[in-house]
Amino acid sequence: MQTRSFTTAAPPLLRRAAWALMPLAWVLGATAAAAQDWPDRPLTLANGRVTVGGDATLTAGTEDPGYFNFTDYGRSALRLVRFDAVGSLRLTEQVSCLAELRAEGDSGEGHWTAGAYAAYVRVKPWTDRAFEVQAGRIPPAFGGFSTRSYGSANLLIGYPLAYQYLTSLRADAVPRTADDLIDMRGRGWYAHYPIGAEYWDRGVPLVSVFRYDTGVLAKIGLPGDRAEIAASLTAGTLSNPGLGDGNGSPQVAVRVAARPSPGLQVGVSGASGAFVEERVRDVLPGDAAGRQYRQRAFGADAEVSHGYWLVRTELVSTDWRLPALGTPLLTRPLRATSWLAEGRYKLAPGLYAAARYDRMFFNRVPGTAGPISWDASLWRVEAGGGYSVRRNVMLKASYQYNRRDGGLVAVAHLAAAQVALWF
Amino acid sequence: MVLIRAGITLALVAAAARVPASSQREPLSTVRGRVDILRSVPAAEHRPSAADPVGAVEPDLLNRRRAVVYFEAAPRGAFEDRESARVSLDQRRETFVPHVLAITAGTTVDFPNHDRTYHNVFSLSKAKRFDLGRYAAGTSKSVRFDRPGIVRVFCDIHSHMNASILVFGHRFFAVTDDQGRYEIDRVPPGGYLLSAWFEGAVREQRPLTVTSDPHAIDLDFTVR
Numbered sequence: 092m093q094t095r096s097f098t099t100a101a102p103p104l105l106r107r108a109a110w111a112l113m114p115l116a117w118v119l120g121a122t123a124a125a126a127q128d129w130p131d132r133p134l135t136l137a138n139g140r141v142t143v144g145g146d147a148t149l150t151a152g153t154e155d156p157g158y159f160n161f162t163d164y165g166r167s168a169l170r171l172v173r174f175d176a177v178g179s180l181r182l183t184e185q186v187s188c189l190a191e192l193r194a195e196g197d198s199g200e201g202h203w204t205a206g207a208y209a210a211y212v213r214v215k216p217w218t219d220r221a222f223e224v225q226a227g228r229i230p231p232a233f234g235g236f237s238t239r240s241y242g243s244a245n246l247l248i249g250y251p252l253a254y255q256y257l258t259s260l261r262a263d264a265v266p267r268t269a270d271d272l273i274d275m276r277g278r279g280w281y282a283h284y285p286i287g288a289e290y291w292d293r294g295v296p297l298v299s300v301f302r303y304d305t306g307v308l309a310k311i312g313l314p315g316d317r318a319e320i321a322a323s324l325t326a327g328t329l330s331n332p333g334l335g336d337g338n339g340s341p342q343v344a345v346r347v348a349a350r351p352s353p354g355l356q357v358g359v360s361g362a363s364g365a366f367v368e369e370r371v372r373d374v375l376p377g378d379a380a381g382r383q384y385r386q387r388a389f390g391a392d393a394e395v396s397h398g399y400w401l402v403r404t405e406l407v408s409t410d411w412r413l414p415a416l417g418t419p420l421l422t423r424p425l426r427a428t429s430w431l432a433e434g435r436y437k438l439a440p441g442l443y444a445a446a447r448y449d450r451m452f453f454n455r456v457p458g459t460a461g462p463i464s465w466d467a468s469l470w471r472v473e474a475g476g477g478y479s480v481r482r483n484v485m486l487k488a489s490y491q492y493n494r495r496d497g498g499l500v501a502v503a504h505l506a507a508a509q510v511a512l513w514f
Numbered sequence: 515m516v517l518i519r520a521g522i523t524l525a526l527v528a529a530a531a532r533v534p535a536s537s538q539r540e541p542l543s544t545v546r547g548r549v550d551i552l553r554s555v556p557a558a559e560h561r562p563s564a565a566d567p568v569g570a571v572e573p574d575l576l577n578r579r580r581a582v583v584y585f586e587a588a589p590r591g592a593f594e595d596r597e598s599a600r601v602s603l604d605q606r607r608e609t610f611v612p613h614v615l616a617i618t619a620g621t622t623v624d625f626p627n628h629d630r631t632y633h634n635v636f637s638l639s640k641a642k643r644f645d646l647g648r649y650a651a652g653t654s655k656s657v658r659f660d661r662p663g664i665v666r667v668f669c670d671i672h673s674h675m676n677a678s679i680l681v682f683g684h685r686f687f688a689v690t691d692d693q694g695r696y697e698i699d700r701v702p703p704g705g706y707l708l709s710a711w712f713e714g715a716v717r718e719q720r721p722l723t724v725t726s727d728p729h730a731i732d733l734d735f736t737v738r
Contacts, residue, residue: 144561179562191564209564230565238566353632398647440643
């Protein structure tokens, strides 16, 4: 059996103190460097053909023993250090290339990774029409949160549950019975099933924003910038985007966003794609091997703003169909629904307060001991605020209350501070 | 560059030391000339975003080629003829127009929104911190600038939008026109130091002596 190490030991006190002081050091450095004109706009090279922007966030927070904030790379979003560089190369008026390089690690444990997060060609056949095609490693055509940059547009430090919280499902391993699935309730950070990959690994979120998918996306804007339609064909699914087509069938996703008035934006999204990987299907018995097990998702989001107020809400509901192999059978699709509402109010120039209510719940499956939700439902309240030291340097702090009806830790009070810089 | 940047803040406060007093009886001259901008003018650019790439910003290079020529120290008495004024800094096609505004302290600036989308004008500059919140097309909000200094203005929604407001304690300044020309009139006799400011920094400084014989003085600057 293959196992993957997962460091949970607390770091030495000195190291923790050093990490906690890093945001302060960074701010002091930023202030000192202000006189030397840190860039607060993207860098342009080669007569404007190349544009480079950057985004860095340094977050220090309390430990999260319940894994409420863990991302699909095994790090807590409340202890994440992330550096992004986004470059755009304009080859012609119609064709440009866009790439995002990202390095990220856990501010307490390390676990550094780096690589190309996005890399695609962008073609605008008509320069005077709002139509374009993107091909390569592309962003999802789904949801409202996925279209915003994390450092500058995320009101708080934590991510919305739908885009970050790890359910117990995996694409490379499946349960034989409903009881196998129930045994993993609240263990999305480290799950194991008898069919498929033998090692323990992380589950998937409803929609992953930590990896981009591979495929083609077409986007068209309606006159007056009142609405936009995006449709994509990708190799992976919302939960499990990837480089290769490991599930044997592409995913189709569509998003329609409209701006009925300047202060109102609404969007609806839908997606459907094969979720369970082919290597798992290959080992399934009988008829089960020939079927496709899909993830279907629906999303709706809205943003209202006026004056010093900004309010957003977003609903994501998705279901996964898994093979029904042994009793008690998993005959119905597994559904997960997430809903959030968040708001921001600007208290003074550069200073705001924000809060988010977020909950996620799951449908019931017939276990031997009776029906029970297939994963542990949870809800989260996060409150905090931000202060802009400079236009592009922001300090954030937030407190989180998490509650879950299962798992090793049912309740968690968490706090974090963040420095975010962009140009 | 750091010293020059620090110097401009003091200059905008405009200490009147060493400069002769002006009076209405004194002969007054005009200082005029051109500011030739030889360096490339940074175009407004969207922040590149992989998640939601957007198109190019509409070019506004002419709007961005404005420089400001001003007296580092103004004649004594120049601070006495302040008058409340009202000017406008428009938001059109996701651009602030004009890109550079020079005003005297006490001036009120209107920020009308002529776009279809919301804008949110704000500044975190020491000379004036303000945030007008989000407001729609056809409406306007205003800010009074009482303290000399440089105020960098941005839009909280459209990160590529930016402008500069130079607030002076005197009236001896001018913003260049489309051809790069400037003119500062009613200058009393005396010795002065003129600065040419462009895109966030003083690029060139030149001394000037105005005699008691009223005339027009040509003084050109080059921004490299």
